[in-house]
Amino acid sequence: MKMQRTIIALALAGCVGSSIAPAVAQEHDTPTPPMLKWSFSGPFGRYDQGQLQRGFKIYKEVCAACHSIQMLAFRNLADPGGPGFSEAQAAAVAADYKIKDLDDKGEPTERPGRLADTFPPPFANELVAKAANGGVAPPDMSTLAKARTFERGFPWFVFDTITQYQEQGPDYIAALLNGYEEPPKGFQLPQGGHYNKYFPGHNIAMSPPLQAGQVTFDDGAPQTQEQYSKDISAFLMWAAEPHMVARKRIGLQVMIVLIVLAGLMYFTKKKVWHEVEKPREIARGQDPKKTAA
Amino acid sequence: MNKPPEERASDVTTVSSAEHTRRDFLYIATGAVGAVGAAAALVPLIAQMNPDASTIAAGAPIDVDLAPIADGQIIKVFWRSKPIFISHRTKKDIEEAQTVNVAALPDPEPDSARVKPGHDQWLVVIGICTHLGCIPLPHQGEYDGWFCPCHGSQYDTSGRIRRGPAPKNLALPPYKFVSDTKIQIG
Amino acid sequence: MSGHSTYQPQSKVLQWLEKRLPIGGLVHSSFVVYPVPRNLNYLWTFGGILAFMLGVQIVTGIVLAMHYTPHVDLAFRSVEGIMRDVNYGWLLRYLHANGASMFFLAVYVHMFRGIYYGSYKEPREVLWILGVIIYLLMMATGFMGYVLVWGQMSFWAATVITNLFSAIPGVGDTIVTWLWGGYAVGNPTLNRFYSLHYLLPFVIAGVVVLHIWALHVVGQNNPTGIEPKSEKDTVAFTPYATAKDGFFLAAFVILYAWFVFYIPNFLGHADNYIPANPAVTPTHIVPEWYYLPFYAILRAIPDKLIGVIALGASIVILAFLPWLDTSRVRSARYRPLFRQFFWLFVIVCVGLGWLGSKPPEGIYVILARVFTIYYFAFFLVILPLLGIFEKTKPLPNSISESVLGAKA
Numbered sequence: 001m002k003m004q005r006t007i008i009a010l011a012l013a014g015c016v017g018s019s020i021a022p023a024v025a026q027e028h029d030t031p032t033p034p035m036l037k038w039s040f041s042g043p044f045g046r047y048d049q050g051q052l053q054r055g056f057k058i059y060k061e062v063c064a065a066c067h068s069i070q071m072l073a074f075r076n077l078a079d080p081g082g083p084g085f086s087e088a089q090a091a092a093v094a095a096d097y098k099i100k101d102l103d104d105k106g107e108p109t110e111r112p113g114r115l116a117d118t119f120p121p122p123f124a125n126e127l128v129a130k131a132a133n134g135g136v137a138p139p140d141m142s143t144l145a146k147a148r149t150f151e152r153g154f155p156w157f158v159f160d161t162i163t164q165y166q167e168q169g170p171d172y173i174a175a176l177l178n179g180y181e182e183p184p185k186g187f188q189l190p191q192g193g194h195y196n197k198y199f200p201g202h203n204i205a206m207s208p209p210l211q212a213g214q215v216t217f218d219d220g221a222p223q224t225q226e227q228y229s230k231d232i233s234a235f236l237m238w239a240a241e242p243h244m245v246a247r248k249r250i251g252l253q254v255m256i257v258l259i260v261l262a263g264l265m266y267f268t269k270k271k272v273w274h275e276v277e278k279p280r281e282i283a284r285g286q287d288p289k290k291t292a293a
Numbered sequence: 294m295n296k297p298p299e300e301r302a303s304d305v306t307t308v309s310s311a312e313h314t315r316r317d318f319l320y321i322a323t324g325a326v327g328a329v330g331a332a333a334a335l336v337p338l339i340a341q342m343n344p345d346a347s348t349i350a351a352g353a354p355i356d357v358d359l360a361p362i363a364d365g366q367i368i369k370v371f372w373r374s375k376p377i378f379i380s381h382r383t384k385k386d387i388e389e390a391q392t393v394n395v396a397a398l399p400d401p402e403p404d405s406a407r408v409k410p411g412h413d414q415w416l417v418v419i420g421i422c423t424h425l426g427c428i429p430l431p432h433q434g435e436y437d438g439w440f441c442p443c444h445g446s447q448y449d450t451s452g453r454i455r456r457g458p459a460p461k462n463l464a465l466p467p468y469k470f471v472s473d474t475k476i477q478i479g
Numbered sequence: 480m481s482g483h484s485t486y487q488p489q490s491k492v493l494q495w496l497e498k499r500l501p502i503g504g505l506v507h508s509s510f511v512v513y514p515v516p517r518n519l520n521y522l523w524t525f526g527g528i529l530a531f532m533l534g535v536q537i538v539t540g541i542v543l544a545m546h547y548t549p550h551v552d553l554a555f556r557s558v559e560g561i562m563r564d565v566n567y568g569w570l571l572r573y574l575h576a577n578g579a580s581m582f583f584l585a586v587y588v589h590m591f592r593g594i595y596y597g598s599y600k601e602p603r604e605v606l607w608i609l610g611v612i613i614y615l616l617m618m619a620t621g622f623m624g625y626v627l628v629w630g631q632m633s634f635w636a637a638t639v640i641t642n643l644f645s646a647i648p649g650v651g652d653t654i655v656t657w658l659w660g661g662y663a664v665g666n667p668t669l670n671r672f673y674s675l676h677y678l679l680p681f682v683i684a685g686v687v688v689l690h691i692w693a694l695h696v697v698g699q700n701n702p703t704g705i706e707p708k709s710e711k712d713t714v715a716f717t718p719y720a721t722a723k724d725g726f727f728l729a730a731f732v733i734l735y736a737w738f739v740f741y742i743p744n745f746l747g748h749a750d751n752y753i754p755a756n757p758a759v760t761p762t763h764i765v766p767e768w769y770y771l772p773f774y775a776i777l778r779a780i781p782d783k784l785i786g787v788i789a790l791g792a793s794i795v796i797l798a799f800l801p802w803l804d805t806s807r808v809r810s811a812r813y814r815p816l817f818r819q820f821f822w823l824f825v826i827v828c829v830g831l832g833w834l835g836s837k838p839p840e841g842i843y844v845i846l847a848r849v850f851t852i853y854y855f856a857f858f859l860v861i862l863p864l865l866g867i868f869e870k871t872k873p874l875p876n877s878i879s880e881s882v883l884g885a886k887a
Contacts, residue, residue: 139753143753250740255733255736261323261327264322266726268722338571
């Protein structure tokens with residue numbers, strides 16, 4: 001037994017030791033995005049409607065110039081658990097967009113958007129998007145918040161299963177939007193590139209998109225770059241995971257039923273096995289079935 | 294567990310019936326919670342077969358401009374993936390529809406109940422035969438209405454069943470006149 | 480080992496049926512009076528858990544197939560349609576995706592339990608080999624299912640895994656083209672993967688029936704590793720095993736639900752939320768966690784062909800376990816040396832899994848090589864030799880003696 005424990009301890013120590021080494025090495029390279037406070041984190045997390053509405057405004061006024069969000073439909077703006085627009089508001093948003101369609105004679109035409117339409121992309125196709133953006137197509141934003149992450153490393157990823165930390169995506173996006181700075185001495189920034197300390201490789205094609213005061217908020221939220229970054233990240237999280245609120249609500253109900261069920265099952269099992277687990281009586285040659293039926 | 298054997302034996306005999314009830318209660322409670330859980334698990338499995346959110350959204354009301362439809366013309370539009378016939382009825386069509394002996398029809402319904410008041414010339418019906426779901430052909434059959442090629446049902450200019458196996462008149466979709474030349478279906 | 484069928488249907492209808500198709504008697508003898516060793520611990524509940532998970536995967540999978548479109552232009556979108564628009568679609572997909580992980584988690588516990596207690600030894604060799612076949616089928620099914628999402632990881636996993644076959648000398652490239660149905664992973668590949676992903680679970684179900692049949696012929700092994708000798712050594716399957724299985728299944732489902740409802744993307748990869756792009760390879764591609772140990776073995780070896788052979792051998796070797804382990808004592812309880820090598824083996828497997836997720840450079844490669852050597856040495860050197868040199872502890876006379884600790 002002793003040797004066994006020693007082996008396990010050594011192996012664990014080895015794992016920890018070797019995982020720290022690269023983590024330290026990364027520190028000089030790409031810093032870990034700070035963990036922000038999100039209203040939607042944890043088992044009872046919910047999206048902050050005001051924040052989603054502000055985030056949507058930023059998307060519409062800033063991001064939408066280059067980034068599509070093609071899997072999001074106008075109707076989603078009025079979905080429960082989302083930004084909480086009324087159906088009429090969502091329809092008004094839709095009507096502001098021009099949707100490509102065919103007329104009765106089959107000719108291409110444009111009509112105002114309807115609730116059922118998805119957000120039209122800013123570029124006709126990927127090649128156009130590439131050509132207009134220096135060779136790199138801006139990614140679609142529908143699932144962006146789930147498509148971006150950063151290495152958590154051992155042992156944090158183990159703790160994440162307990163703490164339910166699932167917000168790498170928005171943390172990374174918010175950090176990235178705040179992460180533009182002057183390139184350090186000796187860093188060769190290619191033509192058209194921008195230095196961002198959180199972007200892998202640091203050379204990002206997107207120019208700093210958000211400046212203080214750029215988007216007007218009606219609800220008194222500060223119009224700073226930090227606030228913008230946070231709000232757009234929250235909006236993108238909702239766009240990527242629109243049913244999160246329902247998921248966590250149903251999850252709680254399921255958990256309660258399962259825990260009650262498992263508890264009852266445990267006592268049932270104990271009752272059933274009660275007679276078998278009376279070793280002394282069996283040892284004395286008494287039939288436990290006769291005594292405990 | 295550490296009691297002497299005599300005591301244990303008496304324990305067992307005295308609590309025997311109480312233990313029985315406790316055990317039964319436990320089994321029933323476990324089974325009940327398990328059954329509730331299993332039934333709840335069926336909900337998503339059944340609900341997923343219903344139309345999804347994009348299908349429902351795509352079934353929103355549509356506007357149809359009536360102006361281009363000529364006298365006597367029947368056009369077909371789609372609403373919720375169903376064909377909708379919009380018939381611009383002629384004077385003769387209307388007269389035929391109104392003068393028929395309603396009581397003698399298989400599915401008695403006056404023409405006035407099938408059009409919007411003041412818009413006698415516009416008949417809007419769901420173009421699905423009430424027999425088994427085929428699309429009847431317009432301007433055919435003996436009643437100047439529709440004829441279903443599948444099993445020979447014949448409808449009149451009011452979309453009422455006159456002959457054949459179909460049991461009911463062509464159904465009316467929900468619609469309203471937005472203006473004199475525009476309707477909203479749905 | 481099937482219990483003596485004393486099944487007497489009460490109702491006339493059941494009696495009528497029983498005379499023509501004795502299915503009631505089969506169920507009764509297999510799942511009611513079937514005798515199981517009385518000393519089975521909770522590790523033995525994982526067989527039932529696995530059957531449950533197979534059922535969950537098949538049911539959720541059939542339902543997802545109703546909404547999924549196997550076409551390169553539409554696959555990713557249809558999956559997002561399931562997540563966004565289908566009623567409870569997000570739940571069904573997360574159940575299926577995390578269900579695969581839970582399935583593998585349970586199968587690994589099941590397999591390590593089998594190794595620890597020597598459950599593969601005579602007369603259970605066929606039972607064990609059927610299990611290895613199920614495991615192989617699971618790996619194929621899981622891999623193809625992962626490809627269906629048609630995200631970046633799906634596409635590049637399909638490319639990398641099918642390219643393993645290109646290591647075969649001479650005909651490798653021909654085989655890979657045949658697998659793809661084209662000159663690269665594309666629509667034909669996606670379509671055939673979809674077809675096979677739907678088929679294989681039913682093949683698994685068929686082999687599971689054989690697995691359970693074989694089990695009921697030879698009976699369960701147990702923590703002592705000695706066969707039941709009298710009625711005192713066994714209890715009836717129902718209610719004893721069913722109650723125990725039921726409780727632990729419920730506990731296992733709590734873990735499953737935790738993942739589904741609270742951390743549904745923890746076991747997935749962020750890159751798979753980027754639609755497949757045949758022009759760009761993600762910087763760091765890794766398979767799903769349950770393949771990581773094998774992936775580490777593949778990468779530990781610098782030669783392409785030998786790497787692929789090692790990968791295949793690391794799985795196939797399991798089928799030969801009954802003959803590689805020469806010890807006549809089954810349970811690790813009575814094998815002090817084996818027990819230590821076993822735990823080291825577990826650590827090595829977990830370690831390989833961790834290394835599989837790391838980039839193949841520096842210390843990681845060296846560790847992966849050391850672990851790979853141990854992995855194979857465990858089967859090819861340690862197990863054969865242990866049987867000869869190990870001094871085992873004395874076995875109890877019977878299961879009931881070991882449970883009761885005193886002579887009856």
